[in-house]
């Protein structure tokens with residue numbers, strides 16, 4: 001797990017509820033003094049990469065009022081019991097890691113043997129608990145994601161106990177995507193057959209950079225050539241999709257160095273990759289290292305745009321397909337089912353300490369306290385610590401987030417299906433077109449490359465503006 005768009009821990013000093021909001025729902029945008037769509041105007045007549053002064057949020061979407069304690073527990077059990085069978089995702093959180101990478105806000109537990117066994121047993125019990133409340137053989141389950149932490153540090157047998165429990169309890173789709181997140185140094189010839197035997201058909205690996213100097217400066221253990229060679233060993237098998245995360249904007253990294261990372265990814269034969277923008281949080285390990293002078297400052301936001309645009313051009317030139325704002329596929333093996341599913345907040349069951357999910361429009365989250373999770377499991381208690389109430393904007397938000405992740409928005413559907421007032425949206429779209437962020441083609445708004453870099457800002461602006469226009473809260477200023 002890294003401090004990127006995919007994994008989004010809150011700043012280290014945030015309280016549990018703040019962490020929940022950041023982890024499960026994304027951070028809320030700063031609230032400018034202005035109201036109405038004007039607060040989301042971009043700077044036109046400048047480099048589109050500098051269209052906004054800051055990122056509004058890490059993940060776009062709306063946030064509902066939260067419940068906690070027994071209220072959340074009762075409400076969650078009620079939601080599970082009344083769940084209408086349909087396509088489903090499952091997220092399992094393995095909060096164990098031996099590393100302390102500077103850019104990662106994850107304070108993971110060391111994977112002590114007895115502790116991990118007890119944790120796996122508790123997760124198996126939670127899977128059984130879900131099965132006892134949901135309708136028989138719930139599903140079809142389309143995607144399962146084992147995240148963390150670094151789940152690859154578990155022994156294959158421990159992971160197989162979990163996948164076996166899932167197989168027994170749920171109706172798994174024939175084309176199920178089952179992802180194991182982790183680090184390349186665990187991809188040893190001893191462990192890989194066990195991972196494959198446990199049923200994983202996709203690996204999502206946090207490489208971040210192939211530069212040994214950068215990896216070491218950030219706290220990664222293996223060097224760049226070893227990471228590349230371990231990856232090549234896995235891709236040569238042709239048994240599973242292999243996906244890597246690369247971060248841009250790291251201290252000491254320039255655009256040519258990042259393009260060399262992409263070149264290495266192409267050479268080792270990965271099936272897909274994510275290019276993540278570095279997020280630095282005040283008071284975090286990376287921020288402290290920069291403040292202490294141990295590391296140079298990371299690239300500011302305006303320079304990060306150059307990394308993004310150069311990477312998009314490089315991969316397009318090699319005929320990689322873009323599957324979402326930051327995710328690319330080299331071949332048809334990579335489908336990227338889980339991430340868009342979770343971002344658009346479709347039903348996703350959450351298992352384990354620190355896991356977040358969605359059920360019938362409610363977001364749930366459990367704090368990453370392993371001992372509290374084990375204590376609860378002993379008593380048969382598996383309630384989330386927090387649960388949101390729906391805002392009524394779930395369908396609208398899901399439409400906007402889901403389509404914008406793919407680089408477009410159907411404006412007619414937004415208006416006719418979701419009841420958004422087209423005026424404020426058209427007002428923003430005209431400004432964004434002048435700023436070089438979107439094009440308007442018939443009923444569709446399409447993102448340019450620079451618009452994709454600012455995709456989360458544009459998405460959040462659309463969700464907020466469409467929601468407010470529907471409720472009649474926003475002034476219709478400037479709207480044609």
Ligand code: SF4
Nearest residue numbers: 001097099101104149
């Ligand atoms: S290896 Fe551990 S510390 Fe490093 S990014 Fe992954 S979860 Fe965070």
